Amino acid sequence: MTATRTSRRARSQETIDEYLLSEQQLADMYYYMLLARRLNERMLALNRQGRAPFVIAGAGQEAAQVGAAMALKRGTDYLAPYYRDLGMMLVFGMTAREAMLNLLAKRDDWNSYGRQMPSHWGSPDRKIVTQSSVVTTQFVHAAGIALAAKMKKDPIVVLTCCGEGSTSRGDFHEALNWAAIHQLPVIFFVQNNGYAISERNEKAMPVKHVADRKRAYDMQGAVCDGMDGIAVYQTVRPAVDQARNGGGPHLIEAKCYRLWAHSSDDDDSRYRPKKELEEWAKKDPIKLFRDRVESDGIFPREELDEIEARVEEEIREAAQWALMQPDPAPEDALGFVYKEL
Ligand SMILES: Cc1ncc(C[n+]2csc(CCOP(=O)(O)OP(=O)(O)O)c2C)c(N)n1
Numbered sequence: 001m002t003a004t005r006t007s008r009r010a011r012s013q014e015t016i017d018e019y020l021l022s023e024q025q026l027a028d029m030y031y032y033m034l035l036a037r038r039l040n041e042r043m044l045a046l047n048r049q050g051r052a053p054f055v056i057a058g059a060g061q062e063a064a065q066v067g068a069a070m071a072l073k074r075g076t077d078y079l080a081p082y083y084r085d086l087g088m089m090l091v092f093g094m095t096a097r098e099a100m101l102n103l104l105a106k107r108d109d110w111n112s113y114g115r116q117m118p119s120h121w122g123s124p125d126r127k128i129v130t131q132s133s134v135v136t137t138q139f140v141h142a143a144g145i146a147l148a149a150k151m152k153k154d155p156i157v158v159l160t161c162c163g164e165g166s167t168s169r170g171d172f173h174e175a176l177n178w179a180a181i182h183q184l185p186v187i188f189f190v191q192n193n194g195y196a197i198s199e200r201n202e203k204a205m206p207v208k209h210v211a212d213r214k215r216a217y218d219m220q221g222a223v224c225d226g227m228d229g230i231a232v233y234q235t236v237r238p239a240v241d242q243a244r245n246g247g248g249p250h251l252i253e254a255k256c257y258r259l260w261a262h263s264s265d266d267d268d269s270r271y272r273p274k275k276e277l278e279e280w281a282k283k284d285p286i287k288l289f290r291d292r293v294e295s296d297g298i299f300p301r302e303e304l305d306e307i308e309a310r311v312e313e314e315i316r317e318a319a320q321w322a323l324m325q326p327d328p329a330p331e332d333a334l335g336f337v338y339k340e341l
């Protein structure tokens with residue numbers, strides 16, 4: 001896929017072909033991917049300093065997450081993400097400060113006000129569905145929201161995510177089955193990062209691609225290069241448009257790679273060949289994106305450098321600020337757990 005240059009005058013306008021990204025959208029894509037990566041780096045540093053309990057990062061999956069989230073209508077469509085989806089959360093409006101509040105379980109973290117582990121996202125205001133630690137439950141919730149939307153003739157789309165390992169759970173199959181029977185406006189977006197903790201996906205699936213599982217449900221689907229944000233956007237966006245217009249659900253698999261260990265508690269050197277990691281690191285989605293837009297002449301180098309400087313400053317400020325924010329008060333322990341009557 002090629003990125004396409006639009007004139008500076010047309011920057012804020014939609015491109016003529018709706019699936020080509022404007023210069024502004026490309027700049028946004030780079031900003032969100034880089035913000036996600038640098039935030040995860042700072043979070044891991046805070047964890048190693050003993051200031052943050054747990055980090056589960058999306059390094060290597062930023063292109064998949066940002067490309068897919070940008071295909072949705074923010075403020076209208078629903079997102080039912082999984083724990084690695086920091087990139088999606090940023091596209092849906094979470095700031096660097098707010099991401100740090102979540103990491104540090106601070107009083108004002110709107111994801112759970114410090115009740116959940118970090119990276120268990122959720123915000124009714126932003127149409128982000130609260131997730132469970134039990135993997136793939138969000139697929140069933142997504143199908144339910146899409147069913148309600150269809151019954152109410154509400155033209156929204158729900159995008160839900162999980163990893164490839166999670167597609168072997170019953171919830172995945174129940175959700176796809178139900179969505180296909182009722183032709184629901186839902187995109188099942190699977191980020192295949194090669195591993196489920198230490199388990200390679202060949203040991204978990206009889207089929208080569210997660211997207212092959214669409215056949216059992218007579219569903220539309222595709223495999224895309226999850227290291228290429230533009231390719232992801234150009235795969236997900238038409239599916240979103242079709243789903244919105246009554247075209248039914250889609251199963252989309254983004255082939256990416258988990259560049260870091262499963263979490264801050266995992267030692268991946270015990271099961272991952274170093275050579276494999278080195279090969280995939282050459283395809284780092286952020287580096288690939290920068291090389292490509294630079295060589296296509298879409299942005300002058302200084303503009304990319306400006307985005308990088310902005311991201312660095314935002315994260316430095318956000319971490320400093322969040323560390324000084326109040327923790328939840330002990331007497332509020334049961335708040336936000338039960339509905340207030
Ligand atoms: C039902 C259930 N079983 C096991 C776990 C523990 N667990 C958390 S993440 C994970 C791996 C999931 O792998 P994958 O779906 O490929 O996502 P990834 O972490 O690779 O992004 C497991 C087994 C869980 N949370 N829920």
Ligand SMILES: [Mg+2]
Pocket residue numbers: 163164165191192193194195196197
């Ligand atoms: Mg995985």
